[in-house]
Structure formats: C-alpha cells, structure tokens
Amino acid sequence: MARDSYGDIVKARVRQLLERLLAYANDEIENSKRFKIALNWETSKQVIVRTQLRVLAELSDLDKEEVREALNKLKGFLSILEDLREHERGSENWHFKLTLWCDKGDKEENLKKFDEEWQRRREKLSGVQRAEARKAKPKPTFYENIPLSGVVEFVGREVELQNLHQMFQKNNQVAIAAIAGMGGLGKTELALQYAKAHRETYKGGICWLLAKTGDVGIQIVQFARTQLDLNPPENLTEDSNQKLLAQVQYCFRHWREGDVLLVVDDVSDYEQVKPYLPSPSSRFKVLITTRHYFGGIAQLSLDVLQPERALELLKSLLKETPGRIEKELAVTNQLCEWLGYLPLGLELMGRYLARKRDLSVTEMLRRLKEKRLDECSLSKSKSEGNMTAQGGVLAAFELSWQELENDDKQLGCLLSLFAAAPISWKLVEQCLPEEDKEEIEEIRDDKLLNLYLLQRKGEGIYQLHQLLREFFQYKLTGLD
Numbered sequence: 001m002a003r004d005s006y007g008d009i010v011k012a013r014v015r016q017l018l019e020r021l022l023a024y025a026n027d028e029i030e031n032s033k034r035f036k037i038a039l040n041w042e043t044s045k046q047v048i049v050r051t052q053l054r055v056l057a058e059l060s061d062l063d064k065e066e067v068r069e070a071l072n073k074l075k076g077f078l079s080i081l082e083d084l085r086e087h088e089r090g091s092e093n094w095h096f097k098l099t100l101w102c103d104k105g106d107k108e109e110n111l112k113k114f115d116e117e118w119q120r121r122r123e124k125l126s127g128v129q130r131a132e133a134r135k136a137k138p139k140p141t142f143y144e145n146i147p148l149s150g151v152v153e154f155v156g157r158e159v160e161l162q163n164l165h166q167m168f169q170k171n172n173q174v175a176i177a178a179i180a181g182m183g184g185l186g187k188t189e190l191a192l193q194y195a196k197a198h199r200e201t202y203k204g205g206i207c208w209l210l211a212k213t214g215d216v217g218i219q220i221v222q223f224a225r226t227q228l229d230l231n232p233p234e235n236l237t238e239d240s241n242q243k244l245l246a247q248v249q250y251c252f253r254h255w256r257e258g259d260v261l262l263v264v265d266d267v268s269d270y271e272q273v274k275p276y277l278p279s280p281s282s283r284f285k286v287l288i289t290t291r292h293y294f295g296g297i298a299q300l301s302l303d304v305l306q307p308e309r310a311l312e313l314l315k316s317l318l319k320e321t322p323g324r325i326e327k328e329l330a331v332t333n334q335l336c337e338w339l340g341y342l343p344l345g346l347e348l349m350g351r352y353l354a355r356k357r358d359l360s361v362t363e364m365l366r367r368l369k370e371k372r373l374d375e376c377s378l379s380k381s382k383s384e385g386n387m388t389a390q391g392g393v394l395a396a397f398e399l400s401w402q403e404l405e406n407d408d409k410q411l412g413c414l415l416s417l418f419a420a421a422p423i424s425w426k427l428v429e430q431c432l433p434e435e436d437k438e439e440i441e442e443i444r445d446d447k448l449l450n451l452y453l454l455q456r457k458g459e460g461i462y463q464l465h466q467l468l469r470e471f472f473q474y475k476l477t478g479l480d
Ligand SMILES: Nc1ncnc2c1ncn2[C@@H]1O[C@H](COP(=O)(O)OP(=O)(O)O)[C@@H](O)[C@H]1O
Pocket: 150, 151, 153, 154, 155, 156, 157, 182, 183, 184, 185, 186, 187, 188, 189, 190, 289, 313, 343, 344, 347, 387, 388, 389, 390, 396
C-alpha cells in the first residue's frame, strides 16, 4: 500500500518529518538535547545525519514505520536523501546525507520547495495534465480575522506601509503611534491595510485583537480554537488567570507554521497586554496601535495626511457627484485645513457632503466655523455604520480627554487660547506666574506630549493640532 502512494496523507507525514528535522537544525525545539541526533553540516544546505528510527519517531510524532516510509520517500521519490548505511534492510540506525533546496535557516522556503517538488514529481509520475492539476489546486487558506475596512479608497501612506514592513525585519514588536496625537489619525486603518497586504507574508495567520475589551488572552484562545482548530487543555490549573496564560502559551506553541502577525488595536496600557504576547521570536510579530507613547518599542509615527491626499480622500467619497469639489477648489482646501487634515474629520465630512447633494462646500465651511465641533457633520451618522472608525471627532478626542487629570485638562484648555500657531513655552509660563514651573513641565511632558495631544516643534516651542485646539476650547466652556 504505502510504498506506491504519493497522496496527501503520505506527503503530510514526509513533510512533518522534514519540518521537524529543520526545526531541530534551527534550534527551534524546546529541550532539544533529549533527541540524540548528530548533525554534521557540510554546507548550509547539506547535512550528514546520524540517528535512530526511534528518535526520529519521537521528534516527528510519527510511528517508526511511518518514519521509515518517510525517509524512503525523501530518498526514492524526492531524491534529496542519500542513504549512507552499510546494512540497509531493517536497520534501526540511520545514517544519511540530506540535501536541501535552500539554506537550512530558511525553513519556510525549504518547505515551499518541498511542496512544489512533491507536486511536480507526482504529476509527472501519474501523467496528470498540468492544467487539470492547476484547476484542482485548492485556494490557499488564510487563518485570519481581519475586520472589514470601511474605506472607499485608501489614500497615501505608501511610505508608512513600506517602513512598517521594514521595521518588522528588525523588530518583533512595532507600535503605530500618532505624531499629532489623538484618535482619527488612521492608526487602525494603517494596521488593517498592512495586514490585508501581507496575507502571503504571514502564512501562520493574522490575529486581530482588541485591547480595549481587556480580554486579549481570551481573544487569542478563541482565535486558536476557531481559526487554527487548536484545543488548549482545560484542566491546567485551578487559578483562572494562570489557566488562561497557560492556554495562551499552549496556543503559541501549537500555532500553524509560518510567520504570524498579531495586531493589538488601541492599547492604552501595555503592561496589561504584555503577559499575553508571545515571547520574542522571529516567527511572531506584534503590531500595536496606540494613542500613547511606550518606551522600548519600535515606533512608527503617523502624521496627518498631506494636503493633496486629504483632497483625494474627499474626492473619493464624492465620486457620485463629480465636479463638486473642483467647482469650489479653494474653499475645499480651506475646509481640509480647518479639519487639520485629520483622516477621520475628512472622511466624516466627505460622507456628509455625499449625503447632502445640494450643500455647497462654502456653506459647509461657514457652518463649521460657526458651530465648530458641535457641527453635526463631525459626528458619525447612523447611516455610516460601515466606517472603520467607531465614532465622530468629538468621541475620538473624548477618549484622550478622559485620561487626563484636572490639572492636565486646564493646561490643555489654556493652550487652546493661544493663536493657532507654534507657542513659545516661555509665554505659557508667563501666563501662569503662580504655578510651579516644574509641575507644568511635568504635565506637558508626561501627559500632553505622552498622549500626543501636544506636539513639540522645536526648542521650547509647542503646538496644538488645529482640531485639538477646537476641542480644548470646546471643553473650556464646561470647565470650572
Ligand atoms: N489613508 C486613509 N485613507 C482613507 N481613509 C482613511 C485613511 N486613514 C484613515 N482613514 C479613515 O479615517 C477614519 C479614522 O481612522 P482610524 O484608523 O480609525 O483612526 P485611529 O485608529 O487613529 O483612531 C477611519 O474611518 C478610516 O477608515
């Protein structure tokens, strides 16, 4: 039976053995010393192996007969194994030379080649027509739970997407943080677009986690259950916290092969999610979006959109009524400026204008200047349920506001009374002669800058984003 079979079941066993051998060679196996396998690398692709059938069986979770069969397939079918034993038949000891396709360190590439080569040889062997085989080839499976993006057109951010990918070549964790603070800048959207564009890179899956709900550990276990068919044991320990941690670790240990991307969206307290993140290894990458500054994690700083991109975003939302923006181009530019080129503000505005076909941009800007953040176009309408953003501009800013103490709020509001231009810190100090200089500095650095509610423009020079300035002024009316 098995001797002549080249079907999927046999292939899976041979692949498993090869994968385990490569993992062993690359030191990816815990406590690997318990396996007595002597490897002697002649080149980075060629190795002489000396071991026993029993050891290989334990290493690969196959039985001895299956290992024997797999070794024979590597030899006779794929021709990457040269048998060096003196007595071949029925021998328990194995001694062979294995020739890989690529460097031993590149496990994924080797396994890919394995799949291709197996398929090629099988087709040749059974005389299956290539075209027919291609038709029958199943679509690749992606293990992922990436949320749907609501963008009509994703504009700009080409450089950021590239940088992000490059940063992952050197770091296991990267945080998308906002230069000009606050919500609505496009952190989540950038993470979404990155994930969608890299399904092929992260063959081990893309797992999207929401930090806000506070149960990242449970979400990881759920993902592993539903997407990866894993079944982490229940009876690990009494303590429910310890149990969850052990289950999460079980999931990481048994995760599908290949690189994995974990996205943790909107983290405000890194320490809270940290216990559930995989230990640093090159296989698991963690992408965090946050409104905070975290030391020690590589940061991709995100700024507002370029003016041309902002215009492009508005245009993409107003495709149904072409020419509308072009007719009032100068005013539209002013509108973008008033919105501080914030993607959320621009998107809400575009969607609003699309609903109100007879509203001119000039009138829109007039209303905005009058009602400011209370203008209803800046809140999220019920009919816009498919947006990536959860709420309107006020709601997005409110999240940061809630994290401020009274003193921080007061300083923010005071800053909003300065003209919409860079502010010299000396002037701020002059406005607060009674206050302790150091205390104000601390609020500035630890709170406002830390939450990116304020930007440092140069030595002693700070600035508020246009919409944040509006926001603090709006809040000022409600403050004692
Ligand atoms: N480059 C972009 N092109 C088009 N729409 C965008 C872009 N960046 C963000 N958006 C939209 O703006 C809104 C706010 O973005 P989001 O990612 O939710 O912000 P954040 O996570 O920083 O609070 C979302 O609805 C999103 O779809």
